[in-house]
Amino acid sequence: MYESEGAWREVDAYFVDTLVPEDPALIGARESGQRTTMPQAEVAPNQGKLLAMLCQIAGATRVLEFGTLAGYSTVWLARAVGVDGRVTTLELEEHNAAIARANLDRAGVADRVDVLVGPAAESAQRLIEDGTEPYDFVFIDADKPSNPAYLRASLALTRPGSVIVIDNVVRNGSVTDPDSPDDRVQGVRAVLAEIARDARLDATALQTVGSKGWDGFTIVRRTG
Numbered sequence: 170m171y172e173s174e175g176a177w178r179e180v181d182a183y184f185v186d187t188l189v190p191e192d193p194a195l196i197g198a199r200e201s202g203q204r205t206t207m208p209q210a211e212v213a214p215n216q217g218k219l220l221a222m223l224c225q226i227a228g229a230t231r232v233l234e235f236g237t238l239a240g241y242s243t244v245w246l247a248r249a250v251g252v253d254g255r256v257t258t259l260e261l262e263e264h265n266a267a268i269a270r271a272n273l274d275r276a277g278v279a280d281r282v283d284v285l286v287g288p289a290a291e292s293a294q295r296l297i298e299d300g301t302e303p304y305d306f307v308f309i310d311a312d313k314p315s316n317p318a319y320l321r322a323s324l325a326l327t328r329p330g331s332v333i334v335i336d337n338v339v340r341n342g343s344v345t346d347p348d349s350p351d352d353r354v355q356g357v358r359a360v361l362a363e364i365a366r367d368a369r370l371d372a373t374a375l376q377t378v379g380s381k382g383w384d385g386f387t388i389v390r391r392t393g
């Protein structure tokens with residue numbers, strides 16, 4: 170707990186109360202995260218809305234998500250793509266996927282979301298082999314050591330102009346440590362290095378503080 174964490178939470182609560190009203194379906198999805206294998210690992214409400222707004226700003230109608238959990242971010246993304254849009258979300262655990270499906274149903278977006286259960290790398294490989302139409306927006310938020318593999322899969326499943334957002338890139342500041350023994354830190358460092366090396370990608374990264382503590386996103390735009 171950082172000294173200022175109470176203030177970060179208060180400010181987030183104020184922003185969310187003022188600008189990001191959650192309907193009962195979103196509240197239910199967030200609360201049901203407690204019953205998943207990773208309680209409280211969903212994005213904050215203002216972060217969910219940021220993802221939705223990035224989708225809308227990019228004009229995205231096809232979204233791919235790595236890491237569904239209870240479907241909280243998925244509901245935001247599915248609402249952002251509208252009735253004619255599609256979201257494919259990849260989740261390892263059937264237990265979480267079942268909770269997510271119920272939440273998507275309650276939010277009225279189940280018909281525009283495919284929840285694919287299994288290791289995300291395998292599900293993504295199947296999408297590639299099936300020649301799936303490119304996605305406009307990708308949210309990478311599953312197991313962090315696999316970030317480089319998820320970026321590579323995303324590049325096979327997107328087009329120039331697509332946007333890729335990667336969550337949890339700060340790791341309590343350990344992201345700056347090249348010798349970190351934490352394979353999640355190494356997954357973040359490796360994906361950032363790959364992005365930096367890839368001439369087709371333009372990117373930035375932002376630190377965030379708030380109800381989820383100290384964290385951050387990488388935002389990538391595919392230019393070629």
Ligand SMILES: C[S@@+](CC[C@H](N)C(=O)[O-])C[C@H]1O[C@@H](n2cnc3c(N)ncnc32)[C@H](O)[C@@H]1O
Nearest residue numbers: 210211212236238241242260261288289311312
């Ligand atoms: C941080 S949570 C996702 C939170 C969700 N995006 C949200 O904001 O509401 C990470 C999820 O990735 C899933 N996961 C972990 N390893 C995975 C893998 N190899 N393949 C697919 N999903 C995986 C976990 O079960 C968990 O549900």
